[in-house]
Amino acid sequence: MNPFTAACVQMTSSGDVDENISSASALIREAHSQGATFILTPEMTNIIDQSSGLWGKISPAEECPSVAAFEALAAELNIWLLIGSLAVKVGERKAANRSFLFNPDGHIAAQYDKAHMFDVDLSGGESYRESRTYEAGRDMVTADLPWGRLGLSICYDLRFPALYRALAKAGADFLTVPSAFTRQTGEAHWHILNRARAIETGCFVIAPAQTGRHWNGRETYGHSLIIDPWGKVLADGGTDIGIVLAEIDPAEVAKARGRIPSLSHDREYQLPN
DSSP states (O other): OOOEEEEEEEBOOOSOHHHHHHHHHHHHHHHHHTTOSEEEOOTTSSOOOOSGGGGGTOOBGGGOHHHHHHHHHHHHHTOEEEEEEEEEEOSSSOEEEEEEEEOTTSOEEEEEEOOSOOEEEOGGGOEEEGGGTBOOOOOOOEEEETTEEEEEOOGGGGGOHHHHHHHHHTTOSEEEOOBOOBHHHIIIIIHHHHHHHHHHHTOEEEEOBBEEEOTTSOEEEOOOEEEOTTSOEEEEOTTSSEEEEEEEOTHHHHHHHHHSOGGGOOOOOOOOO
């Protein structure tokens, strides 16, 4: 498990699938040219759209042009590629918010559907109801990389620490948190939550993010992060479109867990009678 270079793609997805494929692909190529062998993109790489027009722009995974494009790109560049999520049809009026991990042969090595739906009302009239459009995933997913085991999650999942505890106990060394955090919630909690998940589990956290103002008025926070198992921020993407890279040494996982072996100290709790 030698060190490797990971890269987060930070982008501002639009409502045009082809445009987003092109934008993401250019940034993935840039990251590869700088030596990254594991490259990750944010949640909703292929489209940001909450309107009814979404249904005419997406398709089932087996027919999805985004899946085909990124399969081909992973094979061409000979990289491990995590497309943070794509909106894909899974029913007549339901979609999945699905993360795809492609191996260097261009094959799907793992896929994960976002488990926790962002159904919230924020201050200033900002409101989201993901459950109206998306079907929640039910399965925890890990996948083996050449450097260790990966545990997958998406955006709002970040607020549910039990998921990450379970992923770490299932052998995860790296946790992925592709996101489209709102500017409002990101300013308040993004860095704290990602660092906490790293510290609690002794895992690297890699969190590529959407950034800026989108075509439909939505604002996302940016600040793609790569965090080591001790909670140190190795890379922060700020708010600009682009890429951030960091060298990942898998040996740091064992070091952090050796210093604070909390994964082996869990207890069952009961309220007194």
